Amino acid sequence: xxxxxxxxxxxxxxxxxxxxxxxxxxxxxxxxxxxxxxxxxxxxxxxxxxxxxxxxxxxxxxxxxxxxxxxxxxxxxxxxxxxxxxxxxxxxxxxxxxxxxxxxxxxxxxxxxxxxxxxxxxxxxxxxxxxxxxxxxxxxxxxxxxxxxxxxxxxxxxxxxxxxxxxxxxxxxxxxxxxxxxxxxxxxxxxxxxxxxxxxxxxxxxxxxxxxxxxxxxxxxxxxxxxxxxxxxxxxxxxxxxxxxxxxxxxxxxxxxxxxxxxxxxxxxxxxxxxxxxxxxxxxxxxxxxxxxxxxxxxxxxxxxxxxxxxxxxxxxxxxxxxxxxxxxxxxxxxxxxxxxxxxxxxxxxxxxxxxxxxxxxxxxxxxxxxxxxxxxxxxxxxx
Amino acid sequence: xxxxxxxxxxxxxxxxxxxxxxxxxxxxxxxxxxxxxxxxxxxxxxxxxxxxxxxxxxxxxxxxxxxxxxxxxxxxxxxxxxxxxxxxxxxxxxxxxxxxxxxxxxxxxxxxxxxxxxxxxxxxxxxxxxxxxxxxxxxxxxxxxxxxxxxxxxxxxxxxxxxxxxxxxxxxxxxxxxxxxxxxxxxxxxxxxxxxxxxxxxxxxxxxxxxxxxxxxxxxxxxxxxxxxxxxxxxxxxxxxxxxxxxxxxxxxxxxxxxxxxxxxxxxxxxxxxxxxxxxxxxxxxxxxx
Numbered sequence: 001x002x003x004x005x006x007x008x009x010x011x012x013x014x015x016x017x018x019x020x021x022x023x024x025x026x027x028x029x030x031x032x033x034x035x036x037x038x039x040x041x042x043x044x045x046x047x048x049x050x051x052x053x054x055x056x057x058x059x060x061x062x063x064x065x066x067x068x069x070x071x072x073x074x075x076x077x078x079x080x081x082x083x084x085x086x087x088x089x090x091x092x093x094x095x096x097x098x099x100x101x102x103x104x105x106x107x108x109x110x111x112x113x114x115x116x117x118x119x120x121x122x123x124x125x126x127x128x129x130x131x132x133x134x135x136x137x138x139x140x141x142x143x144x145x146x147x148x149x150x151x152x153x154x155x156x157x158x159x160x161x162x163x164x165x166x167x168x169x170x171x172x173x174x175x176x177x178x179x180x181x182x183x184x185x186x187x188x189x190x191x192x193x194x195x196x197x198x199x200x201x202x203x204x205x206x207x208x209x210x211x212x213x214x215x216x217x218x219x220x221x222x223x224x225x226x227x228x229x230x231x232x233x234x235x236x237x238x239x240x241x242x243x244x245x246x247x248x249x250x251x252x253x254x255x256x257x258x259x260x261x262x263x264x265x266x267x268x269x270x271x272x273x274x275x276x277x278x279x280x281x282x283x284x285x286x287x288x289x290x291x292x293x294x295x296x297x298x299x300x301x302x303x304x305x306x307x308x309x310x311x312x313x314x315x316x317x318x319x320x321x322x323x324x325x326x327x328x329x330x331x332x333x334x335x336x337x338x339x340x341x342x343x344x345x346x347x348x349x350x351x352x353x354x355x356x357x358x359x360x361x362x363x364x365x366x367x368x369x370x371x372x373x374x375x376x377x378x379x380x381x382x383x384x
Numbered sequence: 385x386x387x388x389x390x391x392x393x394x395x396x397x398x399x400x401x402x403x404x405x406x407x408x409x410x411x412x413x414x415x416x417x418x419x420x421x422x423x424x425x426x427x428x429x430x431x432x433x434x435x436x437x438x439x440x441x442x443x444x445x446x447x448x449x450x451x452x453x454x455x456x457x458x459x460x461x462x463x464x465x466x467x468x469x470x471x472x473x474x475x476x477x478x479x480x481x482x483x484x485x486x487x488x489x490x491x492x493x494x495x496x497x498x499x500x501x502x503x504x505x506x507x508x509x510x511x512x513x514x515x516x517x518x519x520x521x522x523x524x525x526x527x528x529x530x531x532x533x534x535x536x537x538x539x540x541x542x543x544x545x546x547x548x549x550x551x552x553x554x555x556x557x558x559x560x561x562x563x564x565x566x567x568x569x570x571x572x573x574x575x576x577x578x579x580x581x582x583x584x585x586x587x588x589x590x591x592x593x594x595x596x597x598x599x600x601x602x603x604x605x606x607x608x609x610x611x612x613x614x615x616x617x618x619x620x621x622x623x624x625x626x627x628x629x630x631x632x633x634x635x636x637x638x639x640x641x642x643x644x645x646x647x648x649x650x651x652x653x654x655x656x657x658x659x660x661x662x663x664x665x666x667x668x669x670x671x672x673x674x
Binding site: 103132355 | 390393394395396397398401490493494500501502503505506509582583584586588589624625628631632634635
């Protein structure tokens, strides 16, 4: 046996040994990659991919490689259920990230919960998601955690006495945002001069804004998506309405400025993530994302990136046996204990209480960032 | 056996959806068989789904009664709105029923009890495979009998020529209303079954897009027989799932296949007359030669 053959045999043997020990850690990604919700789903998928590639480049988790099984759920409830079932029963993944929309999570979440597989949402902000069961996790910060801080900060800054409210009443996201605003205003004892509504696709808000102007509010609270909010701002300024806006998560899009230009000056918005947050974890994420995808990351990509980091921390703390049932259970046990400092800042889980009063799934326990719009840009509000 | 258990665990919802879509396609087939181009069936499905889900969630009715209510509620609505709107025909009827669908959707969006745009979640899983199979089989049998009955012949006469049918002494308005209402019953049942197999319903599932989906399934399958709509529903439901291996391209391929069918088989996939001709041609070719 010559030397080369020996080397080859040795290499083959060591390769066999490695592949016998190291299993792949299969993680399911169920996001809306086509259809209307793809604008959220695609950056989310990119965030996961970036994090997984970085983990694998560093040698994986305890020597095991992370393998993502990506499926498109189209933002439809039946598709979300089908994809969840495929990932759980056919691909036998350890856990699932997604789906993109809260509606899809309401349909697919119970499937994962019944199969005792972790379903980890990174973009579901509706109330009642984590109440579905102990296997439902999310690191998306709920509006009910962000808006009280946003309102309190804006009220203090502008010395607001009374506000007007306007919201889109045919969209699950903007309607639930309104419900939270309403409760926050009641809690903080701020009188509402008038409450106006519009529907998705409206382009003329002058009737509502004229009414608002007549009540002379100190600020306008708006639960809407960026497209409508931008038009609202422009028309408000056109009518001579100078009160500043206070918005929800729907404002967090560059689209806001494409239409509104500088009409949104002084608007207060809360967000779980700040592009300019100077922590090394965030700066690294922003730079790596830009390099890999040639585009600016958004909040959804950041939350997905952090979610993968959270899962990796949990996977690192358990011993993967190769038996999918026990590994899923071990992962479920380890996840709630994870606390990291990621692109969205310090993070830990908070257990929620289900409809039956028993402890259920896990929500994000995070402090939001407050932005104010200055010169057509989101600027981190620092109290000045 | 274990392979089957795995298969069932993965694809049971998909198979349920096939059955429910088949029921929807049959509901539209019924209204089309009387010459009514209705886009209200998605709204009827929604009314059935919401009625059933609310009865289960708040009043805890037994499932068979929930299903019955889910079928009867849209039927009652169909009787009320059918009387004035069914005087219209062709595209005008399509527009009126479309408007009804939008009104229903906006009503559901703004009511408190329906959960508004956030929908209803936490609906218990009560639909089983035999519920769907039983209802689909019963509907198929009833429709097959109906076709050959006095009523079914009357539907066909009205579809072919309304004036001639009236001259023959057929109660055109009554028969149209019957077809419209029975279609609503089937759509409502489909809605009730769907609500109890997917945990969640929201108003956006019963809008214009879904009305068109139901129409596509029925027309693609072909309306010359009952097999057509069922076939159309099955193919349109399974195709996106079967093409999943194509990833990003699957919706494009899905669309191309549909265009191909419409171009080359304009009367639908299952056209009994064409199939008979094909069978006849094959027989003469085989028997004609010595």
